[in-house]
Amino acid sequence: MARARQVEGLRTIGVDLGGTKLLGVVADGAGVVLAETRRPSGEGAESVLAGLAGVVDELVTSVPAVAAVGVGVAGMVDYEGVVRYAPNIAGIEGLAVGTRLEKACRLPVAVDNDANVAALGEVLHGAARGCREVLVLTFGTGIGGGVVTGGRLLRGGHGYAAEIGHFTVDPDGPPCACGARGHWESFASGTALGRMGREWAARGEAPGVLARAGGDPAAVTGHEVGESAVAGEADGLALLDSYARWVAVGLGGLVNIFDPELVVVSGGLVTLGDLLLDRVRAELPACVEAPGHRVVPPVVAAALGSRAGAIGAAALARRRAEAVAEAPDAREHTLARETERP
Amino acid sequence: MARARQVEGLRTIGVDLGGTKLLGVVADGAGVVLAETRRPSGEGAESVLAGLAGVVDELVTSVPAVAAVGVGVAGMVDYEGVVRYAPNIAGIEGLAVGTRLEKACRLPVAVDNDANVAALGEVLHGAARGCREVLVLTFGTGIGGGVVTGGRLLRGGHGYAAEIGHFTVDPDGPPCACGARGHWESFASGTALGRMGREWAARGEAPGVLARAGGDPAAVTGHEVGESAVAGEADGLALLDSYARWVAVGLGGLVNIFDPELVVVSGGLVTLGDLLLDRVRAELPACVEAPGHRVVPPVVAAALGSRAGAIGAAALARRRAEAVAEAPDAREHTLARETERP
Numbered sequence: 038m039a040r041a042r043q044v045e046g047l048r049t050i051g052v053d054l055g056g057t058k059l060l061g062v063v064a065d066g067a068g069v070v071l072a073e074t075r076r077p078s079g080e081g082a083e084s085v086l087a088g089l090a091g092v093v094d095e096l097v098t099s100v101p102a103v104a105a106v107g108v109g110v111a112g113m114v115d116y117e118g119v120v121r122y123a124p125n126i127a128g129i130e131g132l133a134v135g136t137r138l139e140k141a142c143r144l145p146v147a148v149d150n151d152a153n154v155a156a157l158g159e160v161l162h163g164a165a166r167g168c169r170e171v172l173v174l175t176f177g178t179g180i181g182g183g184v185v186t187g188g189r190l191l192r193g194g195h196g197y198a199a200e201i202g203h204f205t206v207d208p209d210g211p212p213c214a215c216g217a218r219g220h221w222e223s224f225a226s227g228t229a230l231g232r233m234g235r236e237w238a239a240r241g242e243a244p245g246v247l248a249r250a251g252g253d254p255a256a257v258t259g260h261e262v263g264e265s266a267v268a269g270e271a272d273g274l275a276l277l278d279s280y281a282r283w284v285a286v287g288l289g290g291l292v293n294i295f296d297p298e299l300v301v302v303s304g305g306l307v308t309l310g311d312l313l314l315d316r317v318r319a320e321l322p323a324c325v326e327a328p329g330h331r332v333v334p335p336v337v338a339a340a341l342g343s344r345a346g347a348i349g350a351a352a353l354a355r356r357r358a359e360a361v362a363e364a365p366d367a368r369e370h371t372l373a374r375e376t377e378r379p
Numbered sequence: 380m381a382r383a384r385q386v387e388g389l390r391t392i393g394v395d396l397g398g399t400k401l402l403g404v405v406a407d408g409a410g411v412v413l414a415e416t417r418r419p420s421g422e423g424a425e426s427v428l429a430g431l432a433g434v435v436d437e438l439v440t441s442v443p444a445v446a447a448v449g450v451g452v453a454g455m456v457d458y459e460g461v462v463r464y465a466p467n468i469a470g471i472e473g474l475a476v477g478t479r480l481e482k483a484c485r486l487p488v489a490v491d492n493d494a495n496v497a498a499l500g501e502v503l504h505g506a507a508r509g510c511r512e513v514l515v516l517t518f519g520t521g522i523g524g525g526v527v528t529g530g531r532l533l534r535g536g537h538g539y540a541a542e543i544g545h546f547t548v549d550p551d552g553p554p555c556a557c558g559a560r561g562h563w564e565s566f567a568s569g570t571a572l573g574r575m576g577r578e579w580a581a582r583g584e585a586p587g588v589l590a591r592a593g594g595d596p597a598a599v600t601g602h603e604v605g606e607s608a609v610a611g612e613a614d615g616l617a618l619l620d621s622y623a624r625w626v627a628v629g630l631g632g633l634v635n636i637f638d639p640e641l642v643v644v645s646g647g648l649v650t651l652g653d654l655l656l657d658r659v660r661a662e663l664p665a666c667v668e669a670p671g672h673r674v675v676p677p678v679v680a681a682a683l684g685s686r687a688g689a690i691g692a693a694a695l696a697r698r699r700a701e702a703v704a705e706a707p708d709a710r711e712h713t714l715a716r717e718t719e720r721p
Contacts, residue, residue: 113669113672113673121669121672121673122669122672130672168536169536170535186528186533186535186540187529189529191528192638193528193637193638193639194510194512194638194639194640194641194676195640195673195674196638197638197673198512198638199636200635200636200638200668201635201636203632203635203636203668204631204632204636205629205666206546206547206550207549207550207551208548208549208628209549215668217631220632286547286550287546289547290547291546291636294541294545294546295533295535295540296534296535296536296538296539296542298536299536326542326545326557327455327464330455330464331455331539332536
């Protein structure tokens with residue numbers, strides 16, 4: 038316990054390894070960011086690893102007394118910290134991020150999926166502080182998800198859990214990025230909102246949205262739909278209504294499955310604020326089983342913005358370091374080889 | 380710890396409170412059933428409660444040294460052991476099963492959903508022994524589900540989690556028992572197999588199935604479809620193919636969400652054995668994200684049959700009793716007022 042308290046007082050590094058950029062922070066035990074750096078993610082295992090090590094080196098130099106490093110990777114990461122599937126970062130499948138980065142930077146390293154660590158960040162330091170049962174959803178290019186249950190991240194049997202954008206909501210729906218058809222992600226991601234906008238515009242049903250894209254239906258993205266809705270145009274608002282229904286359809290299923298205390302929503306679309314969230318809140322009860330007999334969870338915007346992943350990764354590093362200090366042998370504490378260090 | 384070991388040596392009662400019948404067992408720490416009794420569930424809170432108390436009285440009389448009682452209820456049960464929604468048992472919404480039964484039988488009582496305790500039974504004493512990340516699915520009138528993650532039952536923020544039949548797989552699908560449209564349950568329950576059979580028979584596409592129902596399409600149920608498939612008839616097998624695809628579509632989403640080590644399937648349809656399960660196994664990888672990069676979990680038949688709920692309820696009683704003995708103040712140990720007993 039004395040060692041656990043010691044760890045708590047120290048700073049940890051969190052790195053968010055995304056498809057295009059690396060964002061690294063040093064955070065204290067309250068999730069306050071003391072230093073920050075970013076650079077391109079790179080391509081290929083060695084380049085990505087060099088980038089990660091560079092971020093850690095830079096941050097260790099700028100802030101003293103760093104205890105451990107956490108990394109959130111845009112992909113599936115197993116319990117040994119090995120990347121198993123990362124369609125958005127070329128050449129890193131099979132990369133043992135945990136052990137390789139530990140060797141490179143001589144600090145304990147914990148690794149998890151980027152959406153998972155973002156969820157941990159929101160639960161420990163953001164919009165879901167104090168909650169033990171939370172869904173954190175990121176609506177962007179795809180749908181990222183992290184689930185906290187019993188105060189712990191849901192990781193599953195092999196580390197790949199919480200791929201919550203990937204269940205079928207319509208078997209005849211559009212293809213999903215993962216190759217399947219009609220997954221929730223293909224109806225409720227930011228990308229899907231853009232596709233809906235293009236379809237409506239091509240049919241002549243979204244004049245306001247179309248004008249914002251210079252009159253070219255193919256140029257419409259979720260951004261123009263959002264702008265149109267914010268401006269109060271009927272077509273933008275109708276598109277947002279339709280989109281919010283799809284968000285609620287999938288979210289209702291997840292509420293039936295997880296019964297969360299709170300749902301936290303992040304991603305670019307959150308800039309639309311209550312214009313979007315109020316629509317989701319209005320549709321949600323009809324998508325939840327027995328809404329008159331239970332609490333339908335509040336839906337709130339995330340608090341940590343684009344730094345949620347990095348702050349959460351720093352929190353992951355601290356959690357694992359604390360856990361190892363308290364119970365070095367426990368199976369779930371995968372801070373690799375922490376006890377072998379000099 | 381001494382107290383915990385003491386509890387382990389004792390027997391516990393488990394009661395499965397279903398829509399039509401009460402099944403009670405006394406089980407030892409290995410899940411071996413030492414005594415068993417059943418009676419109709421009754422209707423209305425007082426009648427159901429009297430039935431529960433009667434089952435406990437009878438079992439306590441027949442087997443000495445019973446330490447606690449667990450109850451699995453076909454409905455949503457909150458953390459205080461109060462039934463919040465139970466569409467299949469008339470008049471028990473609002474019934475505080477836990478505290479009322481404790482008063483009646485003077486034993487500690489733990490209460491949970493019936494599918495949840497069945498899952499616990501399979502994990503502790505059945506087909507998923509030794510696993511910490513498991514989905515247990517029951518395909519019957521509806522789809523019941525229990526999820527074990529980190530070795531614990533997933534209960535969520537209010538106790539209602541794991542309603543895993545209730546997510547939309549087709550917004551234009553048939554109505555679900557819960558009132559929503561196109562939930563997985565309305566495509567992949569035993570009831571849904573019967574409906575498919577009636578539809579095919581009415582269209583003249585299921586002659587073998589129809590003959591088994593005396594030539595009346597309206598008389599077809601899942602039972603005749605199963606018989607036809609077992610007999611090797613083309614129509615019965617084709618119906619089973621189609622049904623297995625729906626099972627796999629929903630199950631694939633749940634695998635993406637939970638990443639279980641193992642999927643256990645129970646319910647009446649399991650009598651079809653590998654005739655059904657092999658079809659589900661064949662369809663499942665295509666419904667899971669990145670199947671070439673991960674383990675797709677094995678799908679196996681449940682081991683405890685119709686006694687899974689009662690055996691699991693007995694295990695729940697033992698677990699809570701052990702937990703309270705070890706840490707009487709912990710939030711999640713809802714064995715109500717255990718510490719106030721004489």
